[in-house]
Amino acid sequence: MTTAFRAVLAFSLLAGFYVLVGVILVAAVFFDVLLLVDFHAAALKVAIVLTLAAGALVRALFMVGRNQGGELPGVPVGREHEPALWQAVEDLARRVRTAPPDEIRLVPEVNAAVSEDTRFLGLRATRRRMFIGLPLLQTLTVDELRAVLGHELGHYSGAHTRLGAPVYRGRVSLIATVQGLGNHPLIQRLFAGYAKLYLRVSQAVSRRQELEADEFAVAIGGRQAMSGALRKIHDTSLGWDLYAGDYLSLTGVGGTRPASVFGGFHALMNDPGRQAEIARLGERPEEVSPYDSHPSLADRLAAIAVLPEPEHVPDPRPALTLLRDPDVAAEAVERSMWTPEALAGLRPVPWDELVAQGMYAARNAEALHDLAVAGQRVMGATRPYLDAAFEAIARGRQAELAERLRELGWKPSETLLAGVLGQALEAVLIQLGEARWTLSWSGPARLLFEDGEEVALAEYAARVAGDPEAVAGLRQWLGDHGMRHDYVPAEEALPR
Incomplete structure (x- = not known):
């Protein structure tokens, strides 16, 4: 399939979408005019449906048009900032016989990509950009990075990026249109069917382009470099997902953010x-769909294995050696991740402190505060003393205590009181300096006593919640750890 045929196919499908929109608009106008000339009840029903559908179509396309553009991710690096990186990219561009990008941006993503601003439906290019993910620089060798960047420049050489803009706009427009027709099921089914056809064809073109770009990558870096890069990118993406879900998600809780995002990722x-x-995780079978924009990893590796091996001098150095100062680059990319409000309002802290504060704020602070408030309401205390909740349990008023917790937003369950009590007791130990949430890159954070023993209070809290006579022992245990009977949780301990 030639590039010219792909262009005709992409533009034809895109044009067909707008022709379909035009047919709906013309039909709506036709029936509206028909009603003015010769009113019929049947025509009125059709006119109402078509007019409402036409309005939804115009609104969807208008919203897509308004949402184009936006701020570019990452930070731009000029030749004066990163001469070695620019030299490598320009050498690769000559190898694949294309012009180098006008701009290189380092981004906080496990990805490398190129884009091209175009005019006249992609027939004329105006500005080229290359995006290089800093996590890739942390993971790949120079050889592997050269293969990856050669792959991206191969998209330029094959004119793939010129087709990318109109094809992408077509996808966005079709999806927005289908979503905007929720109140018009008949018209929605029509556009949904066309959208499936468009996506299947355009994504098949995208997959073929990826394999073509892989050929450029192998011609530059060899089969081993490109295969190794693809495997590492796959694993690095899995690692980044774990990192974002288990660690970066603590950002903002307790008013803090990590002082070193990429340092933490390197440690993980x-x-x-x-x-x-x-x-x-990497051994799990890949899910394959005709709507995927990239071939599966297995298909790409199989295609690479049969390509000719070029002659080249290996360069096993870490890819970070292409940066003048990796720490300065990482700091700049990290700052691009945060909004101005986050930079101003969130305090940068080391990962161990972020985990300690974030876990306390996310797991313990609300439980401690709400248990004290629930005890105050049940016992009629003047202040939210934690001991008031203990007194309610001692008097057998657990059901009332659980009801007050539900009023405060806790989900009903048979173990509600025991769960909140356990988390609140953990909070007391943390507040008294007896325990601390401890960072672990191998798995979830652990709450440890000062001697390293893990805090395990779930069974004890369940026993106290179910036995009023156990409250005396609980009070004694907390007193031994330094908690006063008139202890009131601090309001500032609540999550922000």
Whole structure:
């Protein structure tokens, strides 16, 4: 399939979409005019449906048009900032016989990509950009990075990026249109069917383009470099998902953010426990769909294996050696991740402090505060003393206590009181300096006593919640740890 045929196919499908929109608009106008000339009840029903559908179509396309553009991700790096990186990219561009990008941007993503601003439906290019993910620089060798960047420049050489803009706009427009027709099921089914056809064809074109770009990559770096890069990118993406879900998600809780995003990611990716977990995740079968924009990893590796091996001098150095100062680059990319409000309002802290504060705020602070408030309401205390909740349990008023917790937003369950009590007791130990949430790159954070023993209060809290006579022992235990009977949780301990 030639590039010219792909262009005709993409533009034809895109044009067909707008022709379909035009047919609906013309039909709506026709029936509206028909009603003015010769009114019929049957025509009125059709006119109402078509007019409402036409309005929904115009609104969807208008919203798509308004949402184009936006701020570019990452930070731009000029030749004066990163001469070695620019030299490598320009050398690769000559190898694939294309013009180099006008701009290189380092981004906080496990990805590398190119884009091209175009005019006249992609027939004329105006500005080229290359995006290089800093996590890739942390993970790949120079050889592997050269293969990846050669792949991206191959998209330029094959004119893939010129087709990308109109094809992408077509996808966005079709999806927005289908979503905007929710109140018009008949018209929605029509556009949904066309959208499926368009996506299947356009994504098949995209998959073919990826394989063509892989050929450029192998011609530059060799089969081993490109295969290794693809495997590492796959594993690094899995690691980044774990990192974002288990660690970066603590950002903002307790008014803090990590002082070193990429330093933390490097630590996670080098932890033996996480490496084993990522290896297990990487062995799972890939889900393949005709709507995928990229071929499966297995298909790409199989296609690479039969390509000719070029002659080249290996360069196993870490890809970070292409940066003048990796720490300065990482700091700049990290700052691009945060909004101005986050930079101003969230305090940068080391990961161990972020985990300690974030876990306390996310798991313990609300439980401690709400249990005290529930005890105050049940016992009629003047202030939210935690001991008031203990007194309610001692008097057998657990059901009332649980009801007050539900009023405060806790989900009903048979173990509600025991769960909140356990989390509140953890909070007391943390407030008294007896325990602390401890960072682990191998898995979830652990709450440990000062001697390293893990805090395990779930069974004890369940026993106290079900036995009023156990409250005396609880009070004694907390007193031994330094808690006063008139202890009132601080309001500032609540999550922000």
